[in-house]
Amino acid sequence: MKSSFAIPGIIAVIIAASLLVLSCAYTVGEQEQVIITQFGKPVGEPVLNAGLHFKLPFIQQVNRFEKRVLEWDGPPAGMTTKDKATIEVDTFGRWRITDPLLYFQRLTDERRALSRLDDILASETPNVIARHELIELIRTTKDRVVARDESLTEADSRIGVLTPITQGRTKLEAEILKNAAPKVKGLGIELLDVRFKRINYTKNVSANIHDRMISERKQIAARFLSEGAGEAAKKLGERERDLKEIESQAYKKVQEVEGAADAKATEIYAKAYNQTPEAIGLFEFLRSMDAYKKVLTSDTTLILTTDSEFLQYLKSSEPAPRKTTGPLDFSKGIQGAVNQLPSLLEVK
Numbered sequence: 001m002k003s004s005f006a007i008p009g010i011i012a013v014i015i016a017a018s019l020l021v022l023s024c025a026y027t028v029g030e031q032e033q034v035i036i037t038q039f040g041k042p043v044g045e046p047v048l049n050a051g052l053h054f055k056l057p058f059i060q061q062v063n064r065f066e067k068r069v070l071e072w073d074g075p076p077a078g079m080t081t082k083d084k085a086t087i088e089v090d091t092f093g094r095w096r097i098t099d100p101l102l103y104f105q106r107l108t109d110e111r112r113a114l115s116r117l118d119d120i121l122a123s124e125t126p127n128v129i130a131r132h133e134l135i136e137l138i139r140t141t142k143d144r145v146v147a148r149d150e151s152l153t154e155a156d157s158r159i160g161v162l163t164p165i166t167q168g169r170t171k172l173e174a175e176i177l178k179n180a181a182p183k184v185k186g187l188g189i190e191l192l193d194v195r196f197k198r199i200n201y202t203k204n205v206s207a208n209i210h211d212r213m214i215s216e217r218k219q220i221a222a223r224f225l226s227e228g229a230g231e232a233a234k235k236l237g238e239r240e241r242d243l244k245e246i247e248s249q250a251y252k253k254v255q256e257v258e259g260a261a262d263a264k265a266t267e268i269y270a271k272a273y274n275q276t277p278e279a280i281g282l283f284e285f286l287r288s289m290d291a292y293k294k295v296l297t298s299d300t301t302l303i304l305t306t307d308s309e310f311l312q313y314l315k316s317s318e319p320a321p322r323k324t325t326g327p328l329d330f331s332k333g334i335q336g337a338v339n340q341l342p343s344l345l346e347v348k
Contacts, residue, residue: 121194
């Protein structure tokens with residue numbers, strides 16, 4: 001009967017002893033650090049070494065904190081630069097707990113630590129940005145070539161000009177870190193880094209910036225078009241001048257060739273028709289016939305006197321008597337002159 005009650009008693013003692021041991025022992029991981037509190041107040045030194053540790057059962061609690069680097073991601077906030085540009089800045093940072101006891105006394109948990117970082121960095125970031133121009137936030141370094149298109153030298157001095165950089169974005173981030181680090185040190189944490197994740201114009205400013213960029217590009221394009229049109233007009237003028245010069249030289253050459261040809265033809269005609277009196281008469285006759293063809297057309301009305309030399313070959317239609325020598329006699333009309341040709345040819 002006694003043995004039947006002894007076994008449950010032994011089991012109960014074993015369970016109670018196990019619960020006592022479990023409430024006294026706790027483990028600390030490599031990525032953790034622990035603060036022991038008794039009735040809500042920290043007791044002893046922080047536990048930083050990994051392994052198995054012990055505490056008073058039931059009345060003491062284990063508070064675990066991260067030993068690793070933690071992330072802070074701030075909300076985007078509107079800010080104004082030195083050159084009055086309204087921008088929206090999104091920042092992030094890295095921090096870690098260096099004094100867990102002070103951290104627990106001042107902040108208690110990670111949520112309150114992030115809230116405190118929001119407050120500190122939300123004040124330091126606008127202060128730094130307000131002291132610098134926008135280009136300093138955009139560029140990472142200041143070692144860039146400040147160049148300008150030579151074709152824009154006479155245009156608006158703002159177009160194509162790159163604003164010189166004195167510090168650059170990296171130094172601005174370091175300045176924010178330098179100003180904020182002492183403020184968080186008294187909270188038992190260390191601020192390791194602060195970076196700009198995104199920088200952008202606010203929505204109400206972006207439209208105006210885009211319009212100004214488009215206007216500047218159009219101004220540059222208009223300048224190029226104007227210079228191109230002027231250069232085209234210059235080339236067209238030079239072409240017209242060269243063309244007229246070529247045409248003038250060609251016309252001069254043509255006139256010289258035609259003049260030489262006419263002189264040569266006149267010389268040949270003169271030599272041919274001045275050999276004999278008959279040739280001279282034939283020449284005058286042929287020239288008169290050509291003149292009749294050009295002047296006496298179907299729609300020509302010509303009034304001349306009876307003694308006009310122009311009609312000397314039309315005054316008589318009777319054939320002239322044949323002669324053995326001498327020039328053609330046109331006094332009897334054209335037909336008479338023609339009738340004389342055989343006798344003249346026979347004499348020749």
